[in-house]
Amino acid sequence: MDSKISNTTTVVATADDSMPGKIPFQEQTKFRMQRLCECFKFFHKIAFLFLTYNAVLSIYRSRENCWDMAFVISCYAELILLFWCLKKYECLSADAPLEHKYQLKVVVWVLTTVLTVSFAWRVSQIMPLCLKIVVWGMSGSVIVAGFYAFFIFNGDVKEANDYSKLAEQDKELYYDLQLNPEDKV
Numbered sequence: 446m447d448s449k450i451s452n453t454t455t456v457v458a459t460a461d462d463s464m465p466g467k468i469p470f471q472e473q474t475k476f477r478m479q480r481l482c483e484c485f486k487f488f489h490k491i492a493f494l495f496l497t498y499n500a501v502l503s504i505y506r507s508r509e510n511c512w513d514m515a516f517v518i519s520c521y522a523e524l525i526l527l528f529w530c531l532k533k534y535e536c537l538s539a540d541a542p543l544e545h546k547y548q549l550k551v552v553v554w555v556l557t558t559v560l561t562v563s564f565a566w567r568v569s570q571i572m573p574l575c576l577k578i579v580v581w582g583m584s585g586s587v588i589v590a591g592f593y594a595f596f597i598f599n600g601d602v603k604e605a606n607d608y609s610k611l612a613e614q615d616k617e618l619y620y621d622l623q624l625n626p627e628d629k630v
Contacts, residue, residue: 493528496521497521500517500520500521503517516567520560520563520564523560526556527556527557530549530552530553534546534549534550537549550596553595554591554595554596558588561587561588562588564584565581565584569581
């Protein structure tokens with residue numbers, strides 16, 4: 446079912462919902478959220494163009510230093526691969542094989558690890574020894590936390606949402622705003 450947002454205006458629901466043409470408040474909120482998401486659909490394209498522009502500019506500036514150019518090219522390639530894998534993982538259906546999902550998780554974790562290590566290596570080149578230890582410690586903790594989140598933590602979403610600090614009424618509104626599987630298609 447393809448749900449398109451129309452440009453028609455909706456009337457705010459009152460206590461008396463028996464009149465035709467009135468939409469309940471929760472439905473209005475859902476329509477507003479969908480309309481807001483439609484407005485920001487092009488941001489990923491702008492971000493990609495900005496990333497590409499900066500990569501080309503950095504390659505141009507580092508054309509005389511092979512190691513700097515290799516660093517910029519490798520980071521750009523890793524980011525593009527990471528975004529592609531994340532998009533592919535996001536587009537997997539619920540009935541996709543678990544083996545395929547697991548392989549994509551492994552690739553995403555490896556790419557984020559390589560990016561983290563390369564940035565830590567690059568930043569630690571200009572730091573004194575005590576700050577190098579801090580940079581490598583933070584990078585190691587990010588890598589270990591990512592591994593734990595991807596492969597060890599197996600809690601379901603409801604359990605993870607119970608740890609949030611939202612009030613109960615906000616949680617109910619959040620669950621009402623989530624799209625059904627039919628609406629996602």
